[in-house]
Structure formats: structure tokens, C-alpha cells
Amino acid sequence: MKIAIPVDEKSLASNVCVSFGRAPYFLIYDTETKESIFLDNGAAASTGGAGIRAAQMIADNKVNILLTPRLGENAADVLKSAEIEIYKTATASAKDNIDAFIAGKLLLLNEIHSGFHGHGGK
Amino acid sequence: MKIAVLSGKGGTGKTLVSVNLAAAAKISTYIDCDVEEPNGHLFFKPKDIIEEEISVNIPKVDGNLCSGCRRCVEFCKFNALAYIKDKLIVFEDICHFCGGCILLCPEKALTEKEKVVGRVQKGTSEQVTVYTGILNPGEPSGIPIIKKLLDENEHERDKTVFIDCPPGSACIVMESIKDADYCILVAEPTLFGVHNLNMVYELVKLFNKPFGVVLNKCLDGENPSEKFCLEKNIQILSRIPFDNELGTLNSNAEIAVRKSKRYRMIFYFLLEAVKKEVHHEATSDS
Ligand code: SF4
Ligand code: SF4
Numbered sequence: 001m002k003i004a005i006p007v008d009e010k011s012l013a014s015n016v017c018v019s020f021g022r023a024p025y026f027l028i029y030d031t032e033t034k035e036s037i038f039l040d041n042g043a044a045a046s047t048g049g050a051g052i053r054a055a056q057m058i059a060d061n062k063v064n065i066l067l068t069p070r071l072g073e074n075a076a077d078v079l080k081s082a083e084i085e086i087y088k089t090a091t092a093s094a095k096d097n098i099d100a101f102i103a104g105k106l107l108l109l110n111e112i113h114s115g116f117h118g119h120g121g122k
Numbered sequence: 123m124k125i126a127v128l129s130g131k132g133g134t135g136k137t138l139v140s141v142n143l144a145a146a147a148k149i150s151t152y153i154d155c156d157v158e159e160p161n162g163h164l165f166f167k168p169k170d171i172i173e174e175e176i177s178v179n180i181p182k183v184d185g186n187l188c189s190g191c192r193r194c195v196e197f198c199k200f201n202a203l204a205y206i207k208d209k210l211i212v213f214e215d216i217c218h219f220c221g222g223c224i225l226l227c228p229e230k231a232l233t234e235k236e237k238v239v240g241r242v243q244k245g246t247s248e249q250v251t252v253y254t255g256i257l258n259p260g261e262p263s264g265i266p267i268i269k270k271l272l273d274e275n276e277h278e279r280d281k282t283v284f285i286d287c288p289p290g291s292a293c294i295v296m297e298s299i300k301d302a303d304y305c306i307l308v309a310e311p312t313l314f315g316v317h318n319l320n321m322v323y324e325l326v327k328l329f330n331k332p333f334g335v336v337l338n339k340c341l342d343g344e345n346p347s348e349k350f351c352l353e354k355n356i357q358i359l360s361r362i363p364f365d366n367e368l369g370t371l372n373s374n375a376e377i378a379v380r381k382s383k384r385y386r387m388i389f390y391f392l393l394e395a396v397k398k399e400v401h402h403e404a405t406s407d408s
Contacts, residue, residue: 048262049201049216056195056204074213081206 001031003101004063004084005094006054010038012095020068020075021050027094028061031102051075059084067097067106076112123400124283126302128326129309130318132159132289135338135362136308138372140286141165143306143396145379146389149249151283153271155298157240157257157264162286164375168245168252175241176267178219179234183210187231194223194232200262218263240267242274248380251281264288268297291325299326304400305333306359309347316346323356332403334359336392357399360392 006023007014017023026039039061043053051071055078058066066079066086079086088109089097100106127140137154141162144152154162181194181203188210195203195210202216203223214237224232240257253274255267275283287298299305305326309319319335326333334357337347341364351358362368368385371378378385 043201046199046201049198049213052204052213052216053201056206059204059206074216077213078204078206078211081204081209081211083207 001065002061002063003029003031003065003067003098004058004061005029005067005089005097006041007038007094012036012098014094015092016067016069016089016094016097018069020071021052021054023054026054026058028063029098049074052078055079055082058082065101067101068109071109071112073112123304123397124285124302125304125306125396125400126285126287126299126331127306127308128287128295128299128322129289129307130291130321132156134289134308134310134315134318135336136289137162137165137286138368138378139306139308139336139338139362139392140284141377142379142385142389143393144250144282144284145248145377146386146393147250147282147284149281151251151253151275151281152286153253153255153275153283154286155255155264155268155271155294156286156288157255157267157294158288160254160256160286163243163245163252163254165377166245166247166250166252167375168243168247168254171243171245173241173243174270175238176270177236177238178266179221179224180214180217180219180237181212181224181232182235183212184231184233185209187229188227189229189231191228194227197222197226215260216262219266240264242267242270244274264294265297268294272298272301291321295322295325296329299329299331302331304396304403305331306396307333307335308338309335309350310339311337311341311345311347313346316350319347319350323354332399333357334396334399337361339364359395359399360388362388 005027006017006020007025007027008017022044029036043050052074055075059082067089069089086109087106129136144150154160192205195205200218202213204211239261243254245252255271257264288294307322309315335351340361379389
């Protein structure tokens, strides 16, 4: 099973990034091999639709689970189509969240925000 | 003659200035390009309204033709496309309808689909023709509506046209001032007002448009925007005082020029100053 987390730095000890689409890196942790890799988020600097692009990359890396503090509507649509389950992070460090998830202590993320994209989002 | 009225943010009096100038000119055209929050019509209360829907072309995928090459996904710089589990997903609210993906799809799996993004209304208020652009909430770009509003007026060259621009200096504002003969920048007398003024000042300079500033909400004492104009050698066209009379007229959605003799004079002089400037530009150009 592969778990993805948006992170600020390329390290297991890194903090979870507050933003999904704008996270600089994604940590992909494989629970079978216990290996972790870091993906550069090419979408971080794009002007719009960053969440969609980031979600596409997560899906392309055959991830099963995403742990994130928050998520936009469009990214959630992509991830749901890819049948990726989304859980809400509970603590600051990426490593702690992986452990908490494996121990069954994380909850499904159910509040999806409509994002700040477009200008009509008042 | 086309005159665009701009400001760095909403609420500085951009609508006040453009509405009253159009009313002072008597036979004129007023175009509300502030399509996210058009409010000129609240003042003009136009009659005999004709409305037209504005649509754009967004891509629609034929799943049977799509080979999954993902070229469209890579291409779209707005990230409006995703390819998941052998299916292309189009995010209609993110798509900026550039049409690129439709052109490049090697399988011709993408075709155009019409999507309504807003509407344009035309009406009259005394002898002013009033155009209002209205963008549907959540749409990414009001540019198709602005284009329609301005194209519509190409043939009315003889009348004076006042363009109430969207606030700020983004590409939608550039679209609004593109064909303007003259730009009026409306500024508030605060430090924050100077910051906003500077934004639109940079823009009109970039476009090489002749321009002048209207200082709004003027009180006695220090006016940082005025100082800015003097430092940069910018023409000050008018100083609109901040008083109860104007405040009341404004909050009742009345056009000051049509209600108050004093304001009729202020805007009449402003109009003359602008005309003189435009004329001066025209002669010094040739
Ligand atoms: S470019 Fe055409 S064929 Fe390729 S993924 Fe996009 S829609 Fe499908
Ligand atoms: S039309 Fe342009 S913006 Fe819309 S999906 Fe295609 S490439 Fe992206």
C-alpha cells in the first residue's frame, strides 16, 4: 500500500505542508517495502488548477491513501475518480502521521473546501 | 472618443466618476466592464433592456476516440484536464477556453461545447445608452464578456463612450482599456490609496495611454495621492470633495449630476478637462 503526504522538506521527519496543491514535495511511503520517495510538485508554481495537477501526479504514482490537512474540491474529484482514500493529518510530522494511520488513528477527511480559485469564490 | 475609468481597488469612486461623466455628457454610452460586480445600472436604472447570453467553447471528450495519450493534459497550462483510470476529466470551471487542447488532440477526440458564462444587457437612461456585463459566479474569466461589450460599441464611434473598468490591474483591466483614447485614474486620499493608484499608473504607462487623475473623497489637509501626482508630474483633472450631500445621493443610488447643480458643475468641468486632454493628444500625435 502506498501513502502520499504533502511535505515541506524531503525528509520523513518533515512537517506536513498546510497546502495540498502548493506543497513543494510529496512523500510517498510504501508500507510493504517501508521505502519512501519524494516527488517534486511541479504544480506548486502554476497559476491555477494546482490541486488538479498535483492530484494527477499522486494518482499516476499508484498511491492508495492520501494524508493531508486540507484539500480543494477539484483535487478531491480527481483523487476520488482514482479511488484514492483521503485521511486528515493529525500532527505536524509526516512520520507521526504515517504511524497514526497504520495504527488506525486517523479519520477520513470529509470537509472539502471549495478553494480560492476563480474570483467568484466569495 | 473612448474614456476608460480605472482604480486599483473597488470602492474608490470609479463608478461614481464614470456614471456622472456619462450623465454630464448627456448623449453618451456607459459601459460597465466591472463584470463581477456591475453596479452602474443601479444608478442609471436603464429602461428597455435587451439581454444577450455570452458563451464560450470548452472541450468535450469522446471517450471512444480518446487513446489516452495525455497530450492535452500536459498541454493545458491551466491544469483543467486530468486523466484518471482511462478517462479524461474536464474541469469546466478551471478551463480558460483557449481551445488549444481541441486543436492538438491527435485522435480528434475533443470537440467544442458551448457554455454560458454570463450576459450583456443594453438599456437606456435619458440619453445615455447603458451596457452592463454580468459574469456568472465562479467563472474564471470575464474577458469574453468585456470583448462583447467593447465590440458592440465599435460602430458607435461618434458618441463619447465611458468605460467603467474592473478594479485592479489584471489582464481583464488591460482588455478594458485596450482601445481607450484616454484613461482616468480615480484615487483616494490615503496612503493605501497611493498604493492602489500606483498599480493603475504603472498599467496605463505600460500601455502608453494618455491619462489623468481624479482625486476623490478630498478633505482638508494632507492628501498622499495628490503628493504622489505632484511628484510624478501627473495631471490632476479634478478634486471631488467628500461631503454629506454626495454621500447621501450615492447611497440612494442617485446620479449626482442629475440631482445637484453643484455636482453638475464639478463633472461638467471634469468632462471639459478630459476632452481638452484627448484633443491635445490627438493633435500632438499627428
Ligand atoms: S489528446 Fe486526445 S487522445 Fe490524447 S488524451 Fe487528450 S483527448 Fe485523449
Ligand atoms: S481549452 Fe485550453 S484551458 Fe480549456 S482545457 Fe483545453 S487547453 Fe485547457
